[in-house]
Amino acid sequence: MYSDRFLGCIWFGFWLYLVYDSPEEHPRITQEEYDYILLNQGDEKVNKNAKIPWKSILSSKGLWALSLAHFGSNWIYYTFLTVIPTYLATVLMFDIKKNGLLSSLPYLLTTITSCLASVYADVLRKRNIMSTSAIRKLFNTAAAVIPAALLIGMPFAGCDRVWSVALLSLAGAALGVREVGFMVTHIDMSPDFAGTLLGVTNTIGNLPGFLMPYVAGVLTQEENSIRTWSYFYYIACAVGVFCAAAFVIFGTAELQPWGSTPGEKEEKKPATPEEKRKSFDDNYTETLVGDTDVKKMQIKV
Numbered sequence: 001m002y003s004d005r006f007l008g009c010i011w012f013g014f015w016l017y018l019v020y021d022s023p024e025e026h027p028r029i030t031q032e033e034y035d036y037i038l039l040n041q042g043d044e045k046v047n048k049n050a051k052i053p054w055k056s057i058l059s060s061k062g063l064w065a066l067s068l069a070h071f072g073s074n075w076i077y078y079t080f081l082t083v084i085p086t087y088l089a090t091v092l093m094f095d096i097k098k099n100g101l102l103s104s105l106p107y108l109l110t111t112i113t114s115c116l117a118s119v120y121a122d123v124l125r126k127r128n129i130m131s132t133s134a135i136r137k138l139f140n141t142a143a144a145v146i147p148a149a150l151l152i153g154m155p156f157a158g159c160d161r162v163w164s165v166a167l168l169s170l171a172g173a174a175l176g177v178r179e180v181g182f183m184v185t186h187i188d189m190s191p192d193f194a195g196t197l198l199g200v201t202n203t204i205g206n207l208p209g210f211l212m213p214y215v216a217g218v219l220t221q222e223e224n225s226i227r228t229w230s231y232f233y234y235i236a237c238a239v240g241v242f243c244a245a246a247f248v249i250f251g252t253a254e255l256q257p258w259g260s261t262p263g264e265k266e267e268k269k270p271a272t273p274e275e276k277r278k279s280f281d282d283n284y285t286e287t288l289v290g291d292t293d294v295k296k297m298q299i300k301v
Contacts, residue, residue, distance in 0.1 A: 052196055056258035062189060063197060065250035069140055069182035070205030072243020076147050077175060078208050079236050080106060083216050084168060087154075090224055092161055105165065106172025113176030121180040132188055133253040140181025140251075141244045146174035148240035155230035182247060189252065190259030212236075 020026040023037045057063055084106075088094035117139060124130045130138070150171040157163035186194040186201070215235060220228045
């Protein structure tokens with residue numbers, strides 16, 4: 001019950017130990033890492049005073065297509081998260097506690113495929129096999145249509161637990177690739193206002209969090225059977241396919257005209273790697289104050 005909290009505490013410990021505000025402040029950075037970051041820093045700074053172009057954002061059809069993709073994907077995702085365990089326990093009489101490994105298999109596969117899909121998407125883009133928009137639409141469609149189709153197969157599996165878990169596992173594996181679909185499209189469309197876009201789409205995308213359980217409850221309150229649950233799966237499939245199709249037709253992963261703001265540029269030509277090195281002191285010294293002593297660290301550049 002508290003395992004996720006425990007894992008969160010472990011993650012937080014690593015975050016405190018590993019993450020710093022800048023490479024100059026990191027006490028354990030290697031020379032190779034420092035040089036790589038230094039030589040790949042841009043010459044343009046983020047304009048922190050830029051105003052959010054709300055009118056352009058809210059009138060963008062790409063944003064609303066992205067919101068629909070978020071909505072449809074979350075409808076299926078929340079189906080796995082909240083409704084499927086109820087179906088397994090009350091319809092298939094599946095003891096989730098005694099079959100913990102099988103019950104967690106769909107979620108485990110979701111994690112694995114999300115990592116693999118990220119690598120594959122990068123390969124497709126670096127080799128110019130597909131455009132960024134095509135990649136986002138491909139993976140988003142796969143993450144919506146495949147799980148939706150497999151959910152329709154659930155009623156046909158009947159009370160066969162093996163087939164039911166197999167279908168759910170395949171659907172969970174397909175659902176994992178959504179991270180390379182609509183999720184990262186916010187950054188593609190607007191690097192400077194990606195957080196704002198996510199705030200809009202996430203508001204719409206989380207509506208299934210209460211709509212979907214309500215629909216499931218209405219459909220199954222009179223009769224908790226495979227037949228009544230099949231109606232719920234048909235609706236989930238329709239929602240997933242419709243939202244994925246809307247993203248394919250109207251969505252985009254191209255940088256929008258309002259997606260970035262002019263940075264605070266200095267009136268000089270871009271610095272060369274050698275000039276960037278010289279812009280730093282030959283020796284960077286940071287004073288680290290401990291409980292009883294003072295340590296000094298030098299990183300030669």
